[in-house]
Amino acid sequence: MKKLILAIILLVIIISLLLWGNHHITGTRSQVTPPDETASAGSDNGTNSGHPNLPLIDPDADDDEAVDDGKAIYLTFDDGPSSVSGEILDILKEYKVKATFFMLEPHMKKYPEMLKRMVKEGHGVGMHGVTHDKNKFYHSEQTALDEMIKGQSALESITGVKTELIRTPYGSIPYLLDSYRKVLNEQGFKLWDWNVDSSDWALSSHKYINVTIKQIKHIEQSGTTPIVLLHDQAVTAQYLHELLDYLKANGYTPKKIRQDTKPYSFTCYDRCRHVKE
Numbered sequence: 001m002k003k004l005i006l007a008i009i010l011l012v013i014i015i016s017l018l019l020w021g022n023h024h025i026t027g028t029r030s031q032v033t034p035p036d037e038t039a040s041a042g043s044d045n046g047t048n049s050g051h052p053n054l055p056l057i058d059p060d061a062d063d064d065e066a067v068d069d070g071k072a073i074y075l076t077f078d079d080g081p082s083s084v085s086g087e088i089l090d091i092l093k094e095y096k097v098k099a100t101f102f103m104l105e106p107h108m109k110k111y112p113e114m115l116k117r118m119v120k121e122g123h124g125v126g127m128h129g130v131t132h133d134k135n136k137f138y139h140s141e142q143t144a145l146d147e148m149i150k151g152q153s154a155l156e157s158i159t160g161v162k163t164e165l166i167r168t169p170y171g172s173i174p175y176l177l178d179s180y181r182k183v184l185n186e187q188g189f190k191l192w193d194w195n196v197d198s199s200d201w202a203l204s205s206h207k208y209i210n211v212t213i214k215q216i217k218h219i220e221q222s223g224t225t226p227i228v229l230l231h232d233q234a235v236t237a238q239y240l241h242e243l244l245d246y247l248k249a250n251g252y253t254p255k256k257i258r259q260d261t262k263p264y265s266f267t268c269y270d271r272c273r274h275v276k277e
């Protein structure tokens with residue numbers, strides 16, 4: 001009987017040792033990274049815990065930049081989403097082009113389905129703050145930063161997209177002082193102004209089309225990619241197809257602003273005159 005018990009104990013010990021050995025070997029193997037993965041792991045700054053969070057949606061997943069199909073132009077729509085976002089999206093879809101929307105946090109919450117559709121259809125999305133009130137937004141570095149962070153988290157919670165693209169209310173000059181830029185920069189935000197002002201908001205009529213085309217022609221001469229300021233509003237949607245017809249006929253392909261597109265912001269010499277007003 002004693003021999004039997006001893007034999008069982010011995011067997012248990014042997015099995016345990018074998019199992020431990022297997023785990024040990026497996027564990028060692030899992031730490032070996034194939035050579036081609038070492039480079040990417042290195043750029044991770046060692047933060048790979050082995051249990052990464054659920055992946056966020058990559059806003060640049062549909063790589064439309066990969067297709068070289070004519071002159072690029074960035075159409076940007078501010079202040080949305082709105083009740084006409086769907087109309088704008090329908091037109092963009094019809095022309096098979098992409099745009100970028102810089103949106104206000106309360107409007108994102110009011111039209112979450114529009115936000116989801118923008119992302120689903122491959123458009124660029126970014127923040128435009130919360131209040132759109134120059135006294136509140138530009139009150140301090142902190143208020144500007146807080147508004148953008150609030151917009152960023154609303155956008156992320158609705159769509160799963162974390163974007164760093166921002167456009168400050170009324171553009172960066174004259175209100176966005178260097179100290180503000182520094183704070184936004186440190187947070188990783190990428191500031192985008194424009195170089196074509198459609199004046200769609202001020203003109204509030206069909207006239208904005210000709211004003212825009214005239215500036216695009218001018219910008220083209222300098223070899224710069226046009227970045228067009230438009231607004232997510234009814235009158236803009238109403239005549240948008242005319243602008244898209246012009247762009248198509250003139251070899252332009254409207255594309256979205258990507259996270260890695262080099263940002264453009266105003267330089268003093270083309271905006272400083274506004275400071276005097």
Ligand SMILES: [Zn+2]
Pocket residue numbers: 078079128132169170
């Ligand atoms: Zn605005």
